[in-house]
Amino acid sequence: MKELEERIAREGTVKPGNVLKVDAFLNHQCDVALFNAMGAAWAEHFAGKTITKILTIEASGIGIACIAAQHFGDVPVVFAKKAQSINLDGDQYVTRVFSFTKQKEFPVIVSKKFLNAGDHILIIDDFLANGQALAGLIELCEDAGATVEGIGIAIEKGFQGGGDGLRAEGYDLDSLAIIDSMDAETGTVAFRA
Template identity: 75%
Template sequence: MKLLEDRIRQDGTIKPGNVLKVDQFLNHQCDVALFDQMGAEWATIFACKPIDKILTIEASGIGIACCVARHFGDVPVVFAKKSQSINLDGDQYVSKIYSYTKQREFPVIVSKRFLTAGEHVLLIDDFLANGKAMNGLIEICKEAGVVIEGIGIAIEKGFQEGGRELRAAGYDVQSLAIVKSMDPDQGTIEFA
């Protein structure tokens, strides 16, 4: 998606350790008009797929998923939680992930009431790198018996293994921008 690639080039910054900061528009400050256009793009890509629900993970996936849901007939958005709360009770699907950006392990929690066997689900997230977060969501989907119709990613780090592994496993991964390489010294970025 050229619009997103241009925006990453314009407002993204590259940090040592292959960190791409896009907090100016994606995951701290949110450009909702951009999210809306991303939703339109995925709606075109997944037009032939029946989508009953969008599943994402807190926190950065939520805003994107909520803007995207409009383009799929206002389907419900469910966001997996990363910590227990007194508001979470009853039966839960729980998996575990390691977050590189937070440098610790998190639970991934979804109430069993919000995933029903046979439902057709679209997974959405802001980033795909090593695929840890997405694999946590997939594990929960498998346990719930829902059908994963596709995976929509805003920015995929194409030089890490997450996207390759998910596609090899048969998932329809649609990343709107795939970073092929980044150079922190030059500040340049190459897309696939």
């Protein structure tokens, strides 16, 4: 998606360790007009599919998923939680994933009430690198017997392999910007053609 690539090139910052900061428009300050364009792009890509629910994970996925839901007939958005809370009770689907960014394991939790065998799920998230968080969300869908119809990602770090692994497994993955390489010294980002 040209618009997102241009924003990354213009406002993104490459840091050592393959860290891409896009906090000016994606995951600290949020550009809602851009999120709407992203939602429209996913709606076009997944046009043939019946989507009954969008699943994402806190925190940065939530705004993108809520805006995108408007392009899928206002389907409910469920966000997985990364910690137990007083607001989570009853039966839950829970798995644990390892975050390479934060170098620690965290839980991925969804109340069973909100993920069902009849659901046709579109998973949405801001970033895909190794794919650990996504694997956790997919596992929860499988536990619930829900169908993963597709995965919409804003920025895929293509060089970290998580996305290509999911494609090889047969998932319909639509990443709006795929980064093939980036260079902290020059600050440049190369996108997959």
